[in-house]
Amino acid sequence: MSLPHSAENESTALTAAESASSTEEESHNNALTEKSCENCHQVVTGDFCSNCGQSLDSTLKYFWVVILHLLDDIFSFDSRASRTLFPLIFRPGFLTNEYFSGRRVHYVPPIRLYLFISIVFFLTLKLTVSSEEKHTMELKNNKAAIAQVTEHIEKLDEKRLAVLTQKESTELTRINADLLRFNDYLKDLSLDISIADNNKLVKATRQLVTLELERVKIEAGDKSDAITIGNNQDGSLSFDFLSAESNKKLNDFGNELGEKAEKTFSTDTNRLVTEVLGKLPQLMFVLLPLFALLLKLVFIFSKRLYMEHLTVALHSHSFIFVSLLSIDLIDVTHDYFEEIGSDIALYTASALGGIGFIWLLWIPIYLFVMQKRVYKQGYIMALLTYSFVGTIYFILMALTTVVAIVWGLTSI
Incomplete structure (x- = not known):
């Protein structure tokens, strides 16, 4: 049965009106969702500007929001951290080889991993060492x-x-x-x-x-x-390649440093320990690229890029910091149970002492296995290069510690 002509026209008019209304609503919604780029002022419909590539998400946020996002990214059980920590501690070289192979999306990036672990490590170390050293130094x-x-x-x-x-x-x-x-x-x-x-x-x-x-x-x-810092028989500090004025300034600095050291070591060494621990994170961040350069020179025939050696340095130091942090916490817990003195507490303290000792032994073994797997060496060659790199690194760490002590003394 066909509709009357007038009814058909009315139905067509209503359909056209609804279509126009829908188009208007859609245009209105699009106008609301469209944003302009703060950099080039082009209209942006997504999260990134198609003209200059800048993200619409502002980096200027409340500090606590940034911290919460960082903690959520690192510690959420559904995040990459839950798949990173276990191989970092128990599978030498696995994370590094995965990163080299291009399988990176499932793991925390090396630089982010190192930064967060180093911050937690040095903060915890500063708290525990300062509290223990204060009583010991006293x-x-x-x-x-x-x-x-x-x-x-x-x-x-x-x-x-x-x-x-x-x-x-x-x-x-x-x-x-x-x-x-x-x-x-x-x-x-x-x-x-x-x-x-x-x-x-x-x-x-x-x-x-x-x-x-x-x-x-x-x-x-x-x-x-008296503590003197000098290289001459009379205790003065000077070098032949420096001018007389420069040697005088250097000697005055050495005398001032010696006086501060003598006063610090005879009164309150805990303050120096605190200062040194405050300088080490910055110095370690400088040491990392130097260690990567050392790896580049030692393994020059491996045809690996400098950034690959830097990744090895970041992963190895992240492992060392996690291990030392864990050993330090085990040591604190061990002392706590020892002070309790009951049979169960003493048994627990003994077990914790054993775990800490085994973990301490695991550090050099881990680093050796990591080097062997990453650089694909035989046992003899790996042992030789490992010994050489370890010796040079020990010297670099000794120099870094000296710089930290001198820097700490100048800050007192």
Whole structure:
């Protein structure tokens, strides 16, 4: 049955109206979704500008948002980190070979992995070492101060006997006063420093003793125990290739550094430890490309690019930091259970000590196996190159530590 002509026209009009309305709505929605690029001001319909390639996602965000995104990317169980940590620790060379083969999407990139692990490692190390070293250094400094005071008292007793034979009343009065004062120092230093109030008194006494002994040394003209940084017989620091003015500045810097070192080592070495741990992350970041350059020179016939050697350096250092961090946490837990003293606690502490020792042995074994697998060497050649690279790296680390100590002393 056909519709009347008027009804057919009405239906057509309604369809056209609906189509126009739908087109308008679609245009409106497109206008809302379209954005302009902040760089070239072109209209962008997706997440990236088709003209210049810039992302529409702004990098200027709240800091806590960035941290949450980073933590989610690294620690989410459905992220690449869950597939990265296990082979990093237990499968030497696997991550590096996967990266070289182009299978990278499933794993955390080497540079991001290193940066995050190094930050966590050095922060944790700074907290644990500082808390442990503070008590250890206090004990060592206290023992050293007691030994110094005892030695000085013995010298004063000898002087007193000599003055008694000479019947010098003025000198005898001064020596007796010194003996009384240093015996009081010795009594204060012998207090139990585990008690908070006594700890303050012992620390103040130790500082006072240091000043007193320095005064005695100055009056006696004794500089035998002074720390000097020099390469000449008179203790001065100079080099032939430098001008006289440059040598003078260098010598002044060496004397200043020696004074700071002497003061630090005789009073509060914990501050120096904290400063050194604060400098090491930056220095290690400089050491990484140098280590990669060393690998490039040693394995020059492997035809690998420098960036490949840098990847080896990043993965190996990430493994070392994770291992040392784990060993440090195991050591802290071991000490905690030892302090409890019960049979179960002592058994747990013993087990943790064994795990820590095995993990420590695993580090050089892991690095050797990693080198062998990545550079595809035989056992003899791998052992030779591993020994050579290890020796050079040990020297580089020693120099890095020296630079960190000197840098730390200049910051005190």
